[in-house]
Structures are given as C-alpha cells and as structure tokens.
Amino acid sequence: MKIYCVNWQAADEAELERKHYPDIELILARSTNDTAATLDAETAKTVDAVINYSPAHNVPLPPTAFPNARIAVRSGVGFDNIDTVGWGARNIPACNVPDYGTTEVADHAIALMLALTRGSYTYPNTLVAGGAENWHFNQAPLIRRHKNATFGIVGLGRIGLAAARRAAAFDMKVVFYDPHLLSGVDLSTGYERVHSLNELMSRADVVSVHAPLSNETRGLLGAEAFAAAKPGLIVVNTARGPIIDVSALEAAMQKGTVVGAGLDVLPNEPGDLEHPLIKAWRAGEDWIKNRLIVTPHAAFYSPASMVDLRLKSIEVVHAYLAEGRLTNCVNREYLKR
Template sequence: MTRILCANWQAADDAELEREHFPDVELVLARSTTYVAAVLDPADCASVDAVINYSPTLLVEVPPSAFPKARIAVRSGVGFDNLDLKGWAARGVPACNVPDYGTTEVADHAIALVLALTRGTSTYSADLLGEGAAGWHFSRAPLVRRHRHARFGVVGLGRIGLAAARRAAAFDMRVTFYDPYLSSGVELATGYDRAHSLAELMLTSDIVSIHAPLSPETQGLIGAAALAAAKPGLILVNTARGPIIDLDALAAALRDGRVAGAGLDVLPAEPGDLEHPLIAAWRAREPWIRDRLVVTPHAAFFSPASMIDLRLKSVEVAHAFLTEGRLSNCVNGVTP
C-alpha cells in the first residue's frame, strides 16, 4: 500500500475524506499548530512514498534527505515558497503544488477587497454598528468612486490574475496587465492592454491587484520605487503573498496620499504581524488610516467547496504520480 506523510496536518478530523476517496493509500498524519511545525517520526520519514506539506507557511521540519523512499513532494496549496525545491530537485524528486482549487474564490476576494474600499461597504457597516444613527450617511466612506472606465491593473496574469481581470471587466473597468513571463499576443487573445514595466502599470492604473507567486524576484516587488511611480489615489490589493509588498513603503505611501487605500489578505509575517506600525495604526483606528485599509486573515482561498477540492487534489497529485506516473503541477523542474 502507498504511504503518504501528511506533514503539518491542521484539520480537526483524521482525514476521513481522503481515506474514503483513496482507499489504497495509507495516510500518516503529523499534526502541527499554526505556529510550530509538526515533529516527525524518523521511522515514518524513512518509509513513506510521498510527502505533502499542509501548512501555508511552515516548512517540513526535516530536509528532503530524511525521506529516502519518497518519490514526490506536494505543497497543499498554490504557494510553494515553503517547499525545499532545491533539496527535492537534488534528489531527482519532483515538487508540486495544487494551483486549481480556489481560483475563483481568490479572484472574488480580490474584487471584494476593492469594493470594500471603493463602495464603502466596510466603512458603512462599521460606522452604523459603532455610532448608530450618527453613522447613517453616504459621505462616511472616503474612497467611494465609480468603477466604469477605471483602469484595473493586474500584476501576474496567471489563473487567478485572469479570473480577477474578467471580474473587473464585468464592472466595466478597463484592464491592463504586467507579466513579463507571458509571450507576445496574450493581449490580443484577452483584449486587455499590456504594460511593459511595473512602473508603467502603476502609473496608469486606478486599482492594482497582485497575483504573482512569491520568489526572490517578486519579494519586495511593490516597494518604495513602485509606489513612487503609482498614479495618485491608487487602490492596492494583495491576495497573493505578503512579502511581495514592502509594508513600510506602503505605510509611507498611504501617509503621503500616493496610495489612497489598500486591501490586504496576506502579510509579510503570518499569522499577521499585528505590531507592525501600519497594522497597529489600523487596529487603533488612527485618523490617518481609518477607512483606508482592509485586512483579512489569508482567507481569500476559503470556501467549504474549495477546502474539499484542496484536500482531495493534494492527495490526487501524489497518488497519480505514484500509481500512474502522471506528473502535474511540478514547480522544481524535475521530470523523471
């Protein structure tokens, strides 16, 4: 029987869903907390055929060399910055992710963050709860604007970026994308405008939504230089990975008004670094940031349906390779 180690397992159940759908697989659960990686039994490490990391942030606590029989490693989610890609590649083992479980949820969430700011939904609700009748006025939300003909900029026109762009277009927004990895002609196929530099995208967009993976190239991509190039009054949204935005630079841009508002589902340190000056000011409802920042707890991917997809697809990626030799979503360049 195939044995798969489920490292950093955080679900409350004992993988009954997975066991029902994959009866020929023995699942070894190694539970973690949100903050601390699972302690792994060396005997399990030595005997499993595959490793799945279920944490969005924690690493597997031991290196790939601790898994001599493993033939595939999987990150249960889209982001793979907490998989040891080089370590697995050095052993000739493919490392894969699960990119297709929450595409529509993340795209929906990106637009929801935009609307929370530009239609005032978060402000109106909070003011009515906190102030009663005194909060009953349309002028309470400072960033409300018309979406029709606004320019929606997308950083990274992959699956989620494209889904977000389609939703923005449905609001009659004009779409521009920046993605240096896409071949020429994508703009013709989509009907969207193409920016040939990040600075160009920032300068011409009313809203910028980030949908790029975290890598050495994208870490800090939205920093002081990018924000200095932004069109005044920019709305910035990040549902990708926290470290893509330099929070200190964003705080400065919000203070000087270059950025009007921001919606963040991800932060550089997660669980959220609530002591960062920007986040602390937002939590304290300091006047300069009040109603200009919306933060959600890395929840863009979530719906009950997406969680079922994620759990089943994570095992499916490993199972298909081990039983059929069918490799999908490899992110470390190994093709056995």
C-alpha cells in the same frame, strides 16, 4: 503506497481522502497555527511521498528526512515553503496544487476593492460606532465609479485571469504586467499588456497582486513602485505578503499616493501587530481610518475549495506513483532529463 501528511490541520482523520483513495496509507502529523508538526524520523524513512499541508509554517520540509520518497507536494498554490532545489538535487519532483480556490481568491480580491470603493466595509462600522449621526453617504472616503477605471494586475495566471474577468464585468479597463507570460495572451483576452511594473502603477486606479513569491517578486511593490503610482491608487494583495514592502506601503499611504489597501496576506503570519501600519489601523488613527482592510489569509477558503484542495493534493501523488503522470511540477529545471 504510503504518504506522510505533514502539518495536517483538518479536525478530522482524513476520512475524505480515505474514501476516495482507499488503497493509500495516510500518516497524519498534526500542527497548530503556532507549532509545526514534529516528524517521526523512522516513519519518514518509510514513505513514498510527502505532502506539506501548512500555509503558516514557511520552513521547507528537509528532503533528506524522506530518503525513499519519490514525490513531494505542497498542498496549496504557493510553493515558497517547499525546497524545490533540494528535492531536485535528488531528482525528485516537487509539486503544488494550483487549480483549487481560484474563484474564491479572485472573488476576495474584488470584494476587498468593493469594500473600499463602495463603502461596504466603512458604512457598517461608522453606523455601529456613531449611530444615527453617521447615517450619511459621506462617511466612506474612497467611494468611486468603477466604469472606465483601470484595474491593474500583477501576474496573469489562473487567479489573475479570473480577477481580470470580474473587473471587466464592472466595465473596468484591465491592464496587466507579467514578464513570464508568453506573448499573445493580451490579444486573445482583450486585456492590455504593459512591460514594466512602473507603467502599470502609473496607469492603474486599482492594483491587484496575483504573483507567486520568489526572489524576483519579494518586495516587488516597494518604494520605487509606489513612487511611480498614479495618485489615488488602491492596492489589493491576495497572493503572498512579502511581495509588498509594507513599510513602503505605509509611507505611500501617509503621503496619500496610495489612498487605500486591502491585504489578505502579510509578510509575517499571523500578522505583526506591532508594525506601524497595522498598529495604526488597529488603533483607528485618523490618517488610516477606513482606508485599510486586513483579512487573515482567508481568500482561498470556502468549504468547497477545501474539498478540492484535499482531494487534488492526493491526486497529484496518486497520478505520479500509480500512473507515472507528473502534474503541477514546480522544479522541472532541477530534474535530470
């Protein structure tokens, strides 16, 4: 069994994978944050499977480059950079790894909320900048009580559900919008379901995004959604950057409808530092000071989550090729029955 590990970014030579799967031949094609890996055309023709490890390069690997591959895997939750249609046209399953980093992302979403609403981001910054003259509780502009506030979730999958549980532990009321979720989930969890994004926006004090990126969700939180928002809204995104129209978010923050945002993801990564919203934040302009937090697509990360991701990526391939067991397939609708 031979796997082409494309856009490999780990510093090591896959010792972890080789230890757990000694029967698999792993071919590593490295990438950096700036440059995608270069495929060796002849090698690509010989592999049984391909795994794309890069979160940074959103150009899907060409299925035609791997004529003998029987499965393709995206090493991560999001599968917007895997050609589901192209692989499906060849009747080859394309899969992801959805069951790693769930706790880390959910924790990060709540941490972004708390950093804004409890001042854990603002207070240290103001003390560093102003010293004793800023030694006062009024330095953080978005402090609020969480009990009885409404936590709105866009997408109640694994991570959205984990975030909901954490928000409920703060005695927040949880409301969610997920048009693809089967009916009855709200009855079993105790969370309230709404059937339009605008209703969620109009009721929530905090909105946390946990949906996958698709044609349906691209720009989902845009001008219309922000126009429907409850004044004083805080927005958190640990999912995919393009789900939020950053220009519409900027307008909503300038207007004051959205008072704060925590963004772990941006439409283009590394982030477009010249976008007016990001530029204003980096310059410390008064209107946005202490109201925006940006982290570098790091919500998924912990040493433990990376071990899970690496082993589960190989496990998906091994289960299918060695056992005939298909897991985490994201292009079933394109496969011949």
